[in-house]
Amino acid sequence: MKAKKLLFGLLGITLLATSCYTEVIIEDDFIVESAFNTDQVLQSYDLWYVDINATEGNGEVPFLQRAFTVAFDNGILLANNNIVGIGKTGGGLGIDVGSYATLSGIVEIDHDIDGLWSLDVYAINNNTIELYDSRSRTSYFLNGYRTSNFDYDRVFYENINYFLQEYDAWEKTFTSEVGAINEFDDENYLQFFSDNGGYFRSSVDKIGTPLTNLQWDFEGDYEVFDTNDETLKTLTLDYDFMGNDYFELYVIDDGTIELYHVTSETVYEFGGRGFVQFLKSKSQSSKVDKKRVKSSNKKMNVTRQRKM
Numbered sequence: 001m002k003a004k005k006l007l008f009g010l011l012g013i014t015l016l017a018t019s020c021y022t023e024v025i026i027e028d029d030f031i032v033e034s035a036f037n038t039d040q041v042l043q044s045y046d047l048w049y050v051d052i053n054a055t056e057g058n059g060e061v062p063f064l065q066r067a068f069t070v071a072f073d074n075g076i077l078l079a080n081n082n083i084v085g086i087g088k089t090g091g092g093l094g095i096d097v098g099s100y101a102t103l104s105g106i107v108e109i110d111h112d113i114d115g116l117w118s119l120d121v122y123a124i125n126n127n128t129i130e131l132y133d134s135r136s137r138t139s140y141f142l143n144g145y146r147t148s149n150f151d152y153d154r155v156f157y158e159n160i161n162y163f164l165q166e167y168d169a170w171e172k173t174f175t176s177e178v179g180a181i182n183e184f185d186d187e188n189y190l191q192f193f194s195d196n197g198g199y200f201r202s203s204v205d206k207i208g209t210p211l212t213n214l215q216w217d218f219e220g221d222y223e224v225f226d227t228n229d230e231t232l233k234t235l236t237l238d239y240d241f242m243g244n245d246y247f248e249l250y251v252i253d254d255g256t257i258e259l260y261h262v263t264s265e266t267v268y269e270f271g272g273r274g275f276v277q278f279l280k281s282k283s284q285s286s287k288v289d290k291k292r293v294k295s296s297n298k299k300m301n302v303t304r305q306r307k308m
Contacts, residue, residue, distance in 0.1 A: 038102040038121055041129065042072035045144030047080075047093055048129070049155070052140075052292045059136020062114045063097060065292060066278055068155055070142070075099055077109055081278040083163040084254045087152030095277075107131070160233055160251065161224045161297070164192040168211055168274025169203075170257065179266025184245055189214055190270060198222045200237060211274050218242065224249065226297045232304050233297075235259065248306050260306040267306070 047069045063079065064070070068086065071078040071093040080086050080094035089095060098111040109117045122130040127144040156163065164170075170190040189203040201216040203209075220239040227234060238244040250258040252269065259268045 035102040046147045047071040048142035054141040057138030059138035063111045064140045092147040167272030170270035173271045174269035176267040180264040182264040225300045
């Protein structure tokens with residue numbers, strides 16, 4: 001049993017009502033007594049960021065586990081399950097993933113793939129709610145935002161490791177003339193998975209090869225690092241039996257990345273091929289379904305080497 005009562009205490013939630021803002025005061029049992037008021041709380045913000053690192057319990061609600069944000073829009077559940085396109089898809093709210101209805105202090109969600117779920121709704125503070133799944137005894141904590149003040153760029157930047165997994169493959173589209181010859185010059189395709197904390201494959205097949213015909217020549221573990229420079233990410237490819245390559249990682253747009261090979265001082269660009277839209281529990285690609293996990297990137301104390 002949950003020890004706390006739904007939405008106890010005096011909390012103020014600001015609701016957007018047509019062209020003006022109306023403040024609704026949530027008092028003891030205010031929402032418990034009304035399904036309508038529960039819906040008002042869920043719609044009090046444009047979208048809710050799923051703070052996956054705050055999750056409590058050992059169970060899982062699949063559609064919350066894969067979502068970066070969710071939105072409750074007049075009976076329609078929307079979600080940003082992908083980093084690609086975040087901030088643009090659905091006007092920033094994401095794609096339609098199901099429907100919902102409210103009871104007194106409960107939201108019932110009919111997800112297009114994951115089916116029916118009944119979740120208790122708790123208010124933690126003025127912009128944080130808890131969705132509790134009593135079957136698995138698992139709580140998800142969601143922070144409310146307006147689309148106008150939500151930092152989509154920060155979410156993108158903090159989740160680049162997921163971004164790399166959102167294409168079936170990355171195809172090399174550019175190699176700089178400047179830079180020492182090295183073995184990575186021959187590798188034209190990269191593929192990233194979440195398996196075992198970060199697994200990759202690479203191929204030397206010629207540019208333009210159909211994805212289904214690619215032969216994967218090398219494999220190993222990969223890791224994305226934060227650095228002491230907030231605008232810089234680094235990437236290591238640790239090949240099985242072959243040592244590793246170290247790159248500075250830059251995002252050109254949500255379909256293009258740049259890898260600066262520090263040792264050889266060579267710049268490579270890769271374009272994403274085969275976008276994987278994470279809606280289904282089993283994606284149609286060769287990859288398993290993406291799930292967010294509690295994590296934080298390790299940090300490198302390095303100085304940027306790429307001359308911009």
